[in-house]
Amino acid sequence: MHFNIKGLLARNGFFLDVKQPQIYVNLYTAFKKAILNRSLETGYQLPPSRVLANDLGISRSTVLKAIDLLLVENYITAKKGSGYFVRAPKNKKIKLNISAIEKKGGYPTLSQKGKAFSENATWLEGDSTKGVAFRPGLPPLDIFPVQIWKKLIDDYWKRITPSELSYCNTIGLECLRKNLAHYLKVYRNVHCHPDQIIITTGSLHSLYLVSNILLEAHDNIVVENPTYPMAYKLFKSLEVKIHAAQVDSEGLNLSKITCHKPKFVYTTPSCQYPTGIKMSMQRRYQLLKWAVKNETFIIEDDYNHEFSNWEKPLGSLYGMDTQERVIYLGTFNKLIHPSLRLGYMILPQQLVGPVSALYQQSSRFVSRQNQKAMSAFIEKDYLNKHLRKVIDTAKERKDFFVHHFNNTMSDFFSLDTSSEGLHLIAHNKVNMQDIYLEQKFAEHNIKVHALSNYYILPNNVNGLVMGFCSVNPKQIKETILKMSEIMEQLKG
Numbered sequence: 001m002h003f004n005i006k007g008l009l010a011r012n013g014f015f016l017d018v019k020q021p022q023i024y025v026n027l028y029t030a031f032k033k034a035i036l037n038r039s040l041e042t043g044y045q046l047p048p049s050r051v052l053a054n055d056l057g058i059s060r061s062t063v064l065k066a067i068d069l070l071l072v073e074n075y076i077t078a079k080k081g082s083g084y085f086v087r088a089p090k091n092k093k094i095k096l097n098i099s100a101i102e103k104k105g106g107y108p109t110l111s112q113k114g115k116a117f118s119e120n121a122t123w124l125e126g127d128s129t130k131g132v133a134f135r136p137g138l139p140p141l142d143i144f145p146v147q148i149w150k151k152l153i154d155d156y157w158k159r160i161t162p163s164e165l166s167y168c169n170t171i172g173l174e175c176l177r178k179n180l181a182h183y184l185k186v187y188r189n190v191h192c193h194p195d196q197i198i199i200t201t202g203s204l205h206s207l208y209l210v211s212n213i214l215l216e217a218h219d220n221i222v223v224e225n226p227t228y229p230m231a232y233k234l235f236k237s238l239e240v241k242i243h244a245a246q247v248d249s250e251g252l253n254l255s256k257i258t259c260h261k262p263k264f265v266y267t268t269p270s271c272q273y274p275t276g277i278k279m280s281m282q283r284r285y286q287l288l289k290w291a292v293k294n295e296t297f298i299i300e301d302d303y304n305h306e307f308s309n310w311e312k313p314l315g316s317l318y319g320m321d322t323q324e325r326v327i328y329l330g331t332f333n334k335l336i337h338p339s340l341r342l343g344y345m346i347l348p349q350q351l352v353g354p355v356s357a358l359y360q361q362s363s364r365f366v367s368r369q370n371q372k373a374m375s376a377f378i379e380k381d382y383l384n385k386h387l388r389k390v391i392d393t394a395k396e397r398k399d400f401f402v403h404h405f406n407n408t409m410s411d412f413f414s415l416d417t418s419s420e421g422l423h424l425i426a427h428n429k430v431n432m433q434d435i436y437l438e439q440k441f442a443e444h445n446i447k448v449h450a451l452s453n454y455y456i457l458p459n460n461v462n463g464l465v466m467g468f469c470s471v472n473p474k475q476i477k478e479t480i481l482k483m484s485e486i487m488e489q490l491k492g
């Protein structure tokens with residue numbers, strides 16, 4: 001990467017003064033400074049001497065003299081036929097010099113929203129790609145058809161026209177919305193017009209957009225208890241009044257909810273998150289009726305429908321709605337892989353304009369390349385094939401996980417195997433809090449989530465939420481074994 005080396009050298013003290021007798025010393029000093037302060041990292045390839053001389057307006061022999069000095073002092077190495085590479089001295093830690101800056105005067109304060117978002121954030125420590133097992137909600141990542149996806153991306157670039165490199169429609173490419181509308185009709189009994197679909201980076205993004213369009217601070221909303229923690233954080237950051245509705249064996253139970261005209265009910269009817277309970281038909285009708293009576297919307301987060309709906313298909317709430325009450329959130333991040341960042345929502349007509357406007361004025365649109373590839377992935381039936389493979393693999397891995405977990409960990413946990421999601425819940429039998437266990441496992445790069453963190457009211461729940469299929473059987477077995485060793489150690 002040859003960035004503007006002239007600017008970088010100038011910032012490190014190189015200036016051109018034709019009267020100066022030893023320009024090469026000045027150049028050498030600037031390079032040395034840039035290497036020591038890590039502006040030039042180890043491995044960086046210096047531009048060829050001819051290019052440097054040209055860029056800096058000096059002779060090539062002057063550049064070569066500076067290079068000689070850097071070579072002698074080991075700040076760079078020469079590789080035959082390739083050029084010169086930076087070799088920064090070891091053991092010099094990069095110092096972020098922020099505190100050394102003398103700050104003059106004050107700064108604007110954060111908005112109330114800015115403070116609320118910061119307070120509710122949690123950050124992943126270290127490298128999140130280290131240790132995928134047993135993070136909840138991940139599909140079998142190792143069977144993603146990389147070669148097919150690569151081919152679709154290659155096809156996209158082969159046919160690209162210059163105008164396609166420009167901005168595109170905020171709500172998403174028409175081809176993808178049309179293919180998606182068809183896919184949803186077949187798989188979810190969702191009948192919608194492609195123009196009601198908005199392509200986003202995922203369910204959380206969709207929820208953010210809809211919530212910001214509908215909610216004012218102190219508005220009422222109804223949320224399932226337990227619920228998806230990221231959604232809960234978002235609602236808290238928006239400073240709304242959250243009314244927790246209990247989840248029982250039939251799903252969301254609204255019988256104790258008394259708030260006046262909530263703006264919406266946030267629910268996961270096809271596979272309650274994280275309990276895995278399917279909302280009964282009766283509850284679905286009740287909820288739709290309740291929404292009309294209370295003049296509210298229902299946000300149906302169908303994050304898991306491909307899995308929860310496979311064996312015993314149950315349509316979506318959206319498909320039962322005749323009153324435009326349901327806002328439907330879907331995602332490909334769960335079925336394909338979360339780093340794809342591709343999701344969608346289906347909106348009642350009156351929300352399409354305002355939600356698109358917020359979207360346009362914030363993140364504009366999702367990468368055209370991914371949208372095109374996804375559209376072709378659906379159209380060429382790859383999605384269907386992948387879906388079947390994912391379902392079979394997830395089923396096999398669930399059995400494998402359950403077998404090994406019960407064999408190894410039954411002194412510590414009792415595993416609930418009823419959920420049809422991509423995770424299982426293990427209830428804790430030992431006297432150790434789930435939050436503590438989550439931390440202890442994380443120290444060994446094992447990702448499990450504390451069940452109590454999914455509850456939004458004080459609770460005495462104690463268990464672990466674990467994804468069981470993101471890694472292969474060998475890794476599942478090894479990770480469970482490691483977990484049992486950790487449990488033995490903790491037990492003392």
Ligand SMILES: Cc1ncc(COP(=O)(O)O)c(C=O)c1O
Pocket residue numbers: 137201202203204205228268273301303330331332333334338342343
């Ligand atoms: C219930 C639920 N909804 C939404 C999401 C977020 O999905 P996405 O990655 O598409 O934002 C998740 C992710 O774990 C989830 O569990």
